[in-house]
Amino acid sequence: MANFAKSQVPRFSVDVYQNEFLPEGGREVSAIVTVTSTGGGTSGGAPLVPPRASASPAGIPAAAPSAAVVIMVDCSGSMDYPPQKMRNARDATAAAIDTLRDGTEFAVVAGTHIARQVYPESGGLAVAGPGTRADARNALRRLSAGGGTAIGTWLRLADELFAGARARIRHGILLTDGRNEHESPAELHGALESVAARFTCDARGVGTDWEVKEVTGIASALLGTADIVADPAHLADDFTAMMENAMGKEVADVSLRVWTPVGVEFVFVKQVAPTVEDLTARRTEAGPRAGDYPTGSWGDESRDYHICVRVPEAGIGQEMLAARVSLIVPAGEGGSPQVLSQGLVRAVWTDDLASSTAINPQVAHYTGQAELAQVIQQGLDARKSGDIDGATAKLGRAVQLAEASGNADTAKLLSKVVDVVDAATGTVRLKAKVADADEMTLETRSTKTVRVKK
Template identity: 40%
Template sequence: METAAPGADGTAGQVTVGLEISQWKYLSGEADDPQMHAILSVRVDGTDGGGRVGGPVLAQVLAVDCSSSMTWPPEKLHAAQQAAVAAIRKLPDGTPFAVVRGNEQAAMVYPDTQRMARASDRTRARAERAVHQLVAGGGTCIGAWLDLCRRLLTEQDAPIGHVLLLTDGKNQHDERMPLAGVLDACAGRFVCDAWGIGDGWDGQELLRITRRLHGSSSSVREEEALPGEYAKLMDRLLTKTVPELAISVTPMPGAGVRYLKQVFPTEAELAAEDGTGRFVTRAWGDETRRYQLCLSADPAGRPRREDLQLAVVAVDVPGGEVRLPTPQPCLVHWTDNPALSRQTDAQVEHFEQHQRLGEAVAAATDAHRRGERDLAEHQLGRAVQLAHAMGADEQLGRLARLVRVDDAAAGRVALRPEVTAVDFQHLITASSHSTYGPASGTGTGAATGAGGTGGVTVPCPVCASKAPAGARFCPACGHRFEERP
């Protein structure tokens, strides 16, 4: 594993950034479309206690669903009001903030004109009173809500813009302001976290929003839990003082960047700026995030049996006094040995398994919506099998709410008769939160330990699932491997 430490002189009060690359460098020179996958681990430290970059904390907009479905049960609107109040009370003095009411259009709740207030004892109290006077009615057009949030935040100079969106329904009036176009306009302007409440919201819709706007999707099963969740989210948000961090990938001649996407702690889309290899990520505190990098490569005319530099990865924080890591190479080693080229880095495999788990959950949700219970059960069985192979106990626990697990390794499950549509929506949002993954293995593919297996994986000859190179059994299907030299 290639590692760049934050630095050795222990400078107090300075933000530091670390970068690690985990990959299996061996590729077959005979492959039709050779691709190199690597996991980039980026960590930020020192944002607390004087490590702030660039001034004000953030500008915050609370978007509250006030469509007619929020009127029943009454506890739902009350929970939304209490949650908004909990968030407002967390805002430090001087923070620009606003509250937006959403139905088939968007309107200001506080302030009463289209601007943002500055948090103080007086403005927080006025905002609380305005929130408690909210009345629900009308339809749902989430695009209109986000568009008003965008216009409010555009007027602010705070380096971090954030929207906290709550909905209990589907985007039924999209024709009024299509969400696709609004997301294009909002991308890069602010971070959005979205919450589902009640039983009528669409988990895939929330993921569509938060993946594009670098936030996370969540939900509550019990309305009374929402205020506490909002308070915890605001506590986490207020530790984020680095507005943005850019990851630059510079491919060598004969190589190209296919994509870079965030895979931990949640999935997020990343787009290169102006077609370059520079990808901007948003709103950092003291935390680690992981990204999957995919590079294309052409072996024609390249030497075999030696390490070659395929790309260089660097990170920077625009406009900040930050200690940055040394740029790190992503390597390739062209080989004709299938025993080497068929192996995979364990971190890469972990996050690809997580993606397959999410796809199985989405397919199960679609099948259940169509009334195809047998297919839904089959897809949930596949999800259980993947979660078991990954050792993802939290995901297994969530899946067990929907199915009785008879044999996790084989994916044998039985759909519970009392399962409802909203249970699938909770599962979708939860599945977007990934686990950290295995410890880094060999990184560039050099042999480690007695068996030289490190963190690489090999395919099972029975089910094709990936297993650690030194494993005796396949973690997915239980097949016993032959003794390996």
């Protein structure tokens, strides 16, 4: 088992990067908001707002678990081709269980066209300790492949299990090797809508026979990560890393609250690092002129968000508060929501042309990273539809953006799909043959960004 030391609750800070100067008549204000959580370590210690403690059999209040985890393993018939794929999935799940911190609530679900709880067999959630880890590993030996794929049923069972958890941090790990062929897209979408905001979930596709947009869509809806594990032999390392990350979460259900004054129009809010994720449509109202946007659970980490608002026209020399951005955690029992930190977005009108036309480096960088993610998706879609010219243009632009921003990882992935003639100008040729794993890796990781160069 991984050795996680207990730690303190992390501290949050909000830093705002923008060019607040607008020309006369200027209205659109953009800012990059960097949220940083520090001081929590990687232990996943007690949540910031702890749930009510339960009583032990002796009547003494027991400390509530800090996290609950449900691992959903694809056991459809395709997991037997090749046979070692199922064995690798069992080994990876065992490795993840070994990484659980003592006291973590957990369960394992076998997913086919139905969902079946594998451990604990009696239902509910087990509490991680030497005995339950050994029992869970024994239960994994009974996993076998057979049946179809209906991922929505897996997610609904996980949600039922989490409903009985005492922990505030609730995280799923989902593995699939095929397409979701035994339920309709509407059924999967309905399942995602019903469980969203109830738990977060990392999703992984193993091999190359699964649908990228399905897996990335699951991770996006549930505020988790998505990736490809093309070689099943690498599953154990990937599962271990995912579980270590889950065990490092300290604070659950953090929201980004954006308040705007009267007359200010909200345009969008996007996460832009470490991945691009448009949060605009996920707004929940939080009082007059305020909206909350979910960010999931946090450990020791930093993320960047792009906020854009439209202010009323004003004259030279005037200034105003364009938006207030706050980090919020839900109320504890009988309490009120807690503000962790906040930052201000300003607008100042000036006749200084140099000031009003300068583009803030952070805003410029992440605008380019968002475009990079978009043109990769557009280029791959064009390639699949046979639009060679369109694919070449979009993927060429992607190479140019990756080169300009220093996104070396994405540039390397692009080089497996196109021959780069001149990166600076985006001149490329589509490769005649591209391995499925290379194309799927580029598509799955297209939203990963690099931070602004210091």
